[in-house]
Amino acid sequence: MMIKKMTALALLGTMLATTHIIAQQRPNIVFILADDLGYGDLGVYGQTKIKTPNIDRLAREGMVFTQFYAGTSVCAPSRSSLLTGQHTGHTFVRGNKEIAPEGQEPLADTVQSYATLLKQAGYATGAFGKWGLGMVGTSGAPDKKGFTTFFGYNCQRQSHRYYPTHLWNNNEKVELTGNDLTQKKVYAPDLIQIMALAFIMDHKDKPFFLFIPTTLPHAELQGPDDEYYKMYEHSFEEHAYKGNDYGPGAKVAGYASVEKPRATYAAMVSRMDAYVGQVLDRLDALGLTDNTIVIFASDNGAHQEGGADPLFFNSTGGLRGYKRDLYEGGIKTPFIVKWPGKVKAGSKSDFVGAFWDLMPTFTEIGGAPKPRYTDGISIVPTLLGKKKQATHPYLYWEFHEDGGRQAVRMGKWKGIRQNVMKDHNAPLELYDLSKDPAEQHNIAATNAGIVKKMSAYMKEAHVESDVFPLTGK
Template identity: 65%
Template structure:
């Protein structure tokens, strides 16, 4: 055999070996929206906002219909995701603000999914909103397993889309315009550029790309570009006609109703387009067939800044919003794309939550077992082997504002305790199979079930000094 032929054969065999090795350890892209409602995607019934890229991922992957966030507000939900622990155990259980910038940090002893993957040889990057510890704390992204971070370290700062600064690892990046919308730099675009660069820079090794985007969190703000104009023109036309898209007959009222609606819709579509850009980048680099992509939201739809979740049916008919422990506050869209592994166009009723993500991705990446987790790996569900899937005995949430709330779901039953700090909480009991919108409180007619579920709540919650809930 001639040398060129031998070289070609050697190259072909080497390529096959490399491909087999790559397939054994897929890249992981985890994208998390901020305050996106369960019903804000077309794949989950949205009728007004266009989300074609995420709808395509759902069509080509698996849509979960029974998946839950860590809780109904930002920092503790993210803590549950990163640590694989529900809010009765996870270290950060509320949006505890620190001055001059930042929130209560994760402790030095806390293990995160990024730390597991980093130790297993993955390049790790986070681009978006962190909120679990400033750059000079144990909870900074760099100390919690991320090789690179770019974005808002402090979630309070992320309330502004034209901020004064962002953070790149330990470096504060000053932005033009001093936070003024008219002259400033639109942070989601800057963050997206860095996320795409991360893929380029790590295309030859397994990587974990975490994209906790700030869209569509309030404030309602963004450039007057094609994403905004498609809705502004539509809603303005509807406003003229006097239907539900805006105030009747007069355009002066348009700014107070239809403009915020157009802005919110454009923010969701912009986020969807950025997901499409990430998918396109993976495809261009021939990485898409060896990448698992996960999309979700950190909690339910918000009502701040003029947002109108009822108009968009953002909770898909479920009761509640952000900060509630009703279904609309904690149930989240959850989509997984994994070519060759997840069957296209499938749906799952697996009852899962954010604390399942850590053991699942650790298994996918062959990263070993975590130190501790409340979660279960749902890899069997992804691979179409439901009979091998372990099931939760219960799911548990807590929320520390508004007098304190706790909730547990076991099977079809869900118990919510309101005003927990009062020492005499108000119980609400729902059968979600018969009453998915939580309209019929059965607490007084089924006292036995209330007591059973209260025992689970007492077992699930471990009091902590940093975030006390039930102690005096």
């Protein structure tokens, strides 16, 4: 009897040990999401004026995607698409709908996120930065969507301020009492970064999913007068007044009105790049690098707000459009994946994918339950260099401001429809991205068959929403 008992205990010990080994073999996942960073704002994607050595290092050690897209061209719906694995014709939040006094339209309680599924699979889950998908206490709050730890801006409207009065630590409001005119101010992104790095340390012994939706480089353009700003303080001075007739004192006027915003924007991008470097260094220091996937992307295209100058920096990489457009410059995102021993270092992929692909990708990598629904396909075969990668028949986007817009990418073709709320059968613009990546030549008139097919896809992909109506009342 004693022998049987000892055997049972030994067997239990072996099972527990095996479970621990399996848990350690499952990779950690770190997903860093920039805010309003353009496709061309990084060195690896052609940027020449702004220094991004850490993200460029990430690219050298991983895979760079050249045909990857955000959920749409503004914050909340793009992030909804990301978390739910659905394009904006299906996902719950499809626009930036504000709620007083703080917060946005919350994700419904029935909405499933990949964080919930990874949590069910035993992952520690944390989000640090900007949320914007439901205020504390609502069905869309981070803790209701799978994150056991959240620190940052719950409300994306509040995140426009880099020296805010408060942040949120899970459901606790954290007052930043120094953020007034008489006391030392707290630069919120720095504080959020400290908490994100602490999360890695706290969960180094079990699989974790770390989501860092940083607010950088979203407007307002603001940051401390430190090493990152000084790096660019006079870099663009010669451009600030050259070619502009400011009259007497042109240099001073030009510097004040143009140079400072440019320098600040560049400093914000470089600060974000430094945060990426800190994450990589922390993983190295803890011996976690070889078992961690690190992914970097942006939530939409480059912005023109708060003095930002995307034309000067070529932030779109030569693509047409900016934030709020469904042209390539508004939705195409830098997308980089590092996974040591799995993803070939220094590789590139032209796989045509989008944010909704991350739901099936993350759940497959993490051994999590399959999602109840998704518009995405797993990109694991591409990451592992396998040939049998499923592809999309088409990608679809909606935009619910400025009269409403729809877009479809089908192979080399890109179709865009404007003013959809007024006329959901409005004329469709058509571009051949293989010959015209900057979308300069509308060839709809000579490709009636393609236009008809695009229109059918737009109708098929859009399911009308009572909360965010587009084609109906």
